Amino acid sequence: GENVEQHPSTLSVQEGDSAVIKCTYSDSASNYFPWYKQELGKRPQLIIDIRSNVGEKKDQRIAVTLNKTAKHFSLHITETQPEDSAVYFCAASGGGTSYGKLTFGQGTILTVHP
Amino acid sequence: DVKVTQSSRYLVKRTGEKVFLECVQDMDHENMFWYRQDPGLGLRLIYFSYDVKMKEKGDIPEGYSVSREKKERFSLILESASTNQTSMYLCASSEQVPSGANVLTFGAGSRLTVL
Numbered sequence: 647g648e649n650v651e652q653h654p655s656t657l658s659v660q661e662g663d664s665a666v667i668k669c670t671y672s673d674s675a676s677n678y679f680p681w682y683k684q685e686l687g688k689r690p691q692l693i694i695d696i697r698s699n700v701g702e703k704k705d706q707r708i709a710v711t712l713n714k715t716a717k718h719f720s721l722h723i724t725e726t727q728p729e730d731s732a733v734y735f736c737a738a739s740g741g742g743t744s745y746g747k748l749t750f751g752q753g754t755i756l757t758v759h760p
Numbered sequence: 761d762v763k764v765t766q767s768s769r770y771l772v773k774r775t776g777e778k779v780f781l782e783c784v785q786d787m788d789h790e791n792m793f794w795y796r797q798d799p800g801l802g803l804r805l806i807y808f809s810y811d812v813k814m815k816e817k818g819d820i821p822e823g824y825s826v827s828r829e830k831k832e833r834f835s836l837i838l839e840s841a842s843t844n845q846t847s848m849y850l851c852a853s854s855e856q857v858p859s860g861a862n863v864l865t866f867g868a869g870s871r872l873t874v875l
Contacts, residue, residue, distance in 0.1 A: 647819065650802075655800065677860065677861075678859065678861040678862075680863070682864075689850070689867060689868050689869065690864075690866050691866070692864070695861065695863075697859070697861060737803075739860050739861075746854050746856070746862025747793070747805060747808055747816075747818070748862075749805070749819070750795075750802040750803040750804070751802055752800055752801060752802040753802045
């Protein structure tokens with residue numbers, strides 16, 4: 647089955663700096679790569695996703711890049727703000743009969759210091 | 761506005777007890793999932809269901825079973841709870857999209873402690 651590795655496990659930045667979280671996946675058939683954000687005490691929520699036919703996607707201060715050849719994808723947050731502090735999870739899923747089953751990475755605790 | 765509801769936020773059970781965790785969604789989603797969340801291990805899939813009475817094992821099904829008798833309800837069952845099942849349990853649901861690009865809507869979680 648799919649295996650997703652996520653790094654780093656913790657990331658501490660100053661407000662205004664950029665943050666990058668990286669993930670690798672093992673199944674070359676995976677074709678959908680979402681990122682979820684979980685604030686303290688709350689449920690995970692989708693913040694951005696990318697499909698395998700796209701190399702990069704942006705939404706305001708966040709962007710995701712995908713390298714299918716190397717089987718890795720990254721989340722980039724620019725101009726970080728204290729409200730970006732949360733746990734971030736990457737995930738991967740294949741098409742076909744996977745029914746949208748997501749395999750998640752281990753999570754990254756991002757702390758943005760004012 | 762709550763779309764995925766988990767019946768219990770906090771439970772404390774004793775080793776060997778049978779535990780039921782209930783999840784209800786009101787979005788008419790075909791897919792429902794049970795994940796377990798542990799620090800440093802991320803979200804690990806226990807079981808999922810893509811239709812009523814249908815279920816598939818996830819990555820860590822041992823010690824768990826599930827039931828989906830109605831489309832909106834997906835139950836996780838611990839037949840005989842053990843201390844290593846102390847964890848946060850997250851239910852999620854999604855539409856069935858042919859491409860597999862399904863967006864999960866999560867419940868608030870059920871924190872289970874087994875003594």
